[in-house]
Amino acid sequence: MSHEVLMSLKNISKTYTMGEVKVEALKATFLDIYREELLVILGPSGSGKSTLLNLIGGIDRPSGGQMLFGSQLLTKAGEKDLTRYRRQDVGFVFQFYNLIPDLTAAENVALAAELVDNPLAVEDVLRDVELWERRGHFPSQLSGGEQQRVAIARAIVKAPGLLLCDEPTGALDYETGKSVLRLLCDIRAKHASTVIIVTHNTAIGAMADRIVRMRSGQIAGIAVNEEPLPPERIDW
Numbered sequence: 001m002s003h004e005v006l007m008s009l010k011n012i013s014k015t016y017t018m019g020e021v022k023v024e025a026l027k028a029t030f031l032d033i034y035r036e037e038l039l040v041i042l043g044p045s046g047s048g049k050s051t052l053l054n055l056i057g058g059i060d061r062p063s064g065g066q067m068l069f070g071s072q073l074l075t076k077a078g079e080k081d082l083t084r085y086r087r088q089d090v091g092f093v094f095q096f097y098n099l100i101p102d103l104t105a106a107e108n109v110a111l112a113a114e115l116v117d118n119p120l121a122v123e124d125v126l127r128d129v130e131l132w133e134r135r136g137h138f139p140s141q142l143s144g145g146e147q148q149r150v151a152i153a154r155a156i157v158k159a160p161g162l163l164l165c166d167e168p169t170g171a172l173d174y175e176t177g178k179s180v181l182r183l184l185c186d187i188r189a190k191h192a193s194t195v196i197i198v199t200h201n202t203a204i205g206a207m208a209d210r211i212v213r214m215r216s217g218q219i220a221g222i223a224v225n226e227e228p229l230p231p232e233r234i235d236w
Contacts, residue, residue, distance in 0.1 A: 007056065007070075008068040011066065014060065035194055058085050092166075097139070113157045
């Protein structure tokens with residue numbers, strides 16, 4: 001893991017207003033994210049981990065604080081620049097895949113490739129996730145694990161510096177979940193991406209370079225993992 005900072009969060013917070021009630025989803029948070037690291041954000045439902053991920057990904061804006069991606073101050077970015085950031089620099093992997101049902105596996109990936117100037121080759125990415133032979137299949141013809149691998153291929157075809165995974169194994173069985181985690185490790189090594197996994201599954205933290213623990217809308221602790229385990233050795 002490099003100790004070069006890719007992204008820096010300085011005193012960021014997020015408050016939602018629901019009628020007359022204000023909900024503090026994320027309290028003042030400081031976090032540096034390093035290039036090429038595998039960061040796991042752990043916490044139960046309602047701990048603020050998904051809010052934090054959405055802010056990092058530019059899906060939502062913080063209520064306060066500063067977010068720097070390299071030299072770019074995202075908290076001051078207009079909608080056009082924020083859209084460019086999401087398209088060019090970030091790949092998203094969601095729990096329930098979010099594939100377009102009327103497009104084949106290859107077409108889902110090719111559609112994402114059209115968003116950026118210098119995408120990876122669709123064939124190469126589908127071979128990386130071992131789905132080239134299934135490229136003509138629609139999502140309904142694929143298993144859950146295969147759909148998640150298509151979702152990962154769709155994210156990485158843009159060659160993003162930041163790969164954000166929200167509960168990527170949450171809808172998968174044990175063995176398929178571990179194969180998806182192995183794939184994320186392999187992609188990180190091959191493409192030198194920074195991978196952030198948000199999960200409630202504490203066992204997954206064993207494969208991380210660093211573990212961020214969330215509780216009650218704030219970071220409760222950050223631990224460095226000196227000897228990350230390969231996914232094959234993780235049990236839950």
